[in-house]
Amino acid sequence: MTTQEAIALENLYQIPTYARMPIALSRGKGSYVWDIDGRKYLDLYGGHCVALLGHSPTRVVEAIRAQAEQLLFYSNTVYNDTRARALERLGTLAPEGLQHVFFCNSGAEANETALKLARKHTRGPRIVAMEGGFHGRTLGCLATTWKDAYRAPYRDVLPATTFVPFGDAAAVEEAFEAHGDIAAVLLEPIQSMAGMVEAPATYYRTLRDLCDRYGALLLFDEVQTGVGRTGTFSISTQYGVRPDCISLAKSLGGGVPVGAVLLSDEIASTVKPGDQGTTFGGGMIAMAAVEATLQTLVEENLMPRASNLFEHIRSGLEPLGCSVRGRGGLIGIVLDRPASPVRAALFEQGILTGGADDPNVIRLMPPINTPFEALDGFCEALSSALNIRQTVEIDT
Numbered sequence: 506m507t508t509q510e511a512i513a514l515e516n517l518y519q520i521p522t523y524a525r526m527p528i529a530l531s532r533g534k535g536s537y538v539w540d541i542d543g544r545k546y547l548d549l550y551g552g553h554c555v556a557l558l559g560h561s562p563t564r565v566v567e568a569i570r571a572q573a574e575q576l577l578f579y580s581n582t583v584y585n586d587t588r589a590r591a592l593e594r595l596g597t598l599a600p601e602g603l604q605h606v607f608f609c610n611s612g613a614e615a616n617e618t619a620l621k622l623a624r625k626h627t628r629g630p631r632i633v634a635m636e637g638g639f640h641g642r643t644l645g646c647l648a649t650t651w652k653d654a655y656r657a658p659y660r661d662v663l664p665a666t667t668f669v670p671f672g673d674a675a676a677v678e679e680a681f682e683a684h685g686d687i688a689a690v691l692l693e694p695i696q697s698m699a700g701m702v703e704a705p706a707t708y709y710r711t712l713r714d715l716c717d718r719y720g721a722l723l724l725f726d727e728v729q730t731g732v733g734r735t736g737t738f739s740i741s742t743q744y745g746v747r748p749d750c751i752s753l754a755k756s757l758g759g760g761v762p763v764g765a766v767l768l769s770d771e772i773a774s775t776v777k778p779g780d781q782g783t784t785f786g787g788g789m790i791a792m793a794a795v796e797a798t799l800q801t802l803v804e805e806n807l808m809p810r811a812s813n814l815f816e817h818i819r820s821g822l823e824p825l826g827c828s829v830r831g832r833g834g835l836i837g838i839v840l841d842r843p844a845s846p847v848r849a850a851l852f853e854q855g856i857l858t859g860g861a862d863d864p865n866v867i868r869l870m871p872p873i874n875t876p877f878e879a880l881d882g883f884c885e886a887l888s889s890a891l892n893i894r895q896t897v898e899i900d901t
């Protein structure tokens with residue numbers, strides 16, 4: 506099949522919900538992907554923040570191949586040794602006091618579970634969420650996702666949410682004073698889609714204090730920040746804060762779809778059979794992938810590598826005068842101009858990047874083991890993309 510044929514068939518049958526890059530990929534290894542025609546790309550978009558260990562990481566591929574021979578799937582109506590090992594690894598890496606796990610299939614499902622359990626635990630219907638935040642497209646998550654374009658058509662059926670400016674703890678306190686029915690405060694610790702926006706550590710600690718004072722839960726959506734991407738398994742430990750629930754997905758299966766919620770002892774102790782469930786959550790292929798991903802993360806000491814990667818990019822971009830936001834493998838490059846044409850120029854040079862709601866930001870979510878030489882190549886390519894654009898602007 507040619508690229509044009511693949512594009513034509515997808516466009517014929519798949520509903521047009523996605524904006525796409527004009528490529529059809531057929532292969533990936535490490536930090537690189539190849540299109541159907543054999544063209545190679547450096548993937549700093551990381552397959553949508555999924556390829557934490559690179560594309561088709563050897564141990565994950567071997568684990569799911571072996572598991573497929575053994576048992577493809579059985580639900581949570583039975584126990585299973587692969588699931589038990591994945592749980593043990595996840596429980597060992599989870600922050601102290603958050604060792605209880607619910608497995609599901611995506612980030613949205615993980616957040617839905619956290620929201621549901623928070624509501625049951627506190628009996629309040631209202632969620633406080635952050636302006637600029639993104640939590641998924643299902644109705645519960647959508648209620649807490651900031652962008653009005655996503656929410657507007659469904660406003661009449663969405664659960665009650667009070668949005669406050671991200672980073673403004675006083676606004677959260679005002680929300681608690683104004684509403685006596687708040688179940689939880691939900692946030693992305695680093696707002697990725699907004700453009701890698703982070704608050705000072707004191708903010709997250711104040712949110713913890715406020716939730717304790719008003720009897721609400723603190724829910725961290727770590728779908729992007731989690732699984733070591735920001736240098737520690739959960740970013741919460743870097744702030745010295747223990748949330749009540751942490752949602753994980755994206756990187757957790759090394760490329761295989763899986764989500765999870767980590768829950769505190771207190772919340773887990775109130776959960777009863779039937780409170781939540783999903784057929785495919787905790788399936789054997791996903792569990793083999795989780796076990797292999799977490800094993801690789803630890804044995805190859807990749808979490809500190811994420812922080813080194815961030816520093817490498819930051820120092821490489823210093824001469825260009827771009828400011829760099831984020832942590833570890835979540836990187837926002839703030840340009841002095843719209844990012845879109847610059848990203849297009851990078852694409853022409855074979856480099857995949859992400860955009861953000863902030864039009865001047867390029868988002869990078871690369872595999873955290875991306876070789877430094879590849880990152881140096883990106884810095885050079887960005888330098889030339891910025892220069893080319895300047896020349897064009899001067900010439901025209």
Ligand SMILES: Cc1ncc(COP(=O)(O)O)c(C=O)c1O
Nearest residue numbers: 611612613639640641693728729
């Ligand atoms: C922070 C965050 N939360 C939740 C989600 C939803 O995850 P999924 O697309 O797996 O449902 C995303 C997806 O991009 C995300 O970035």
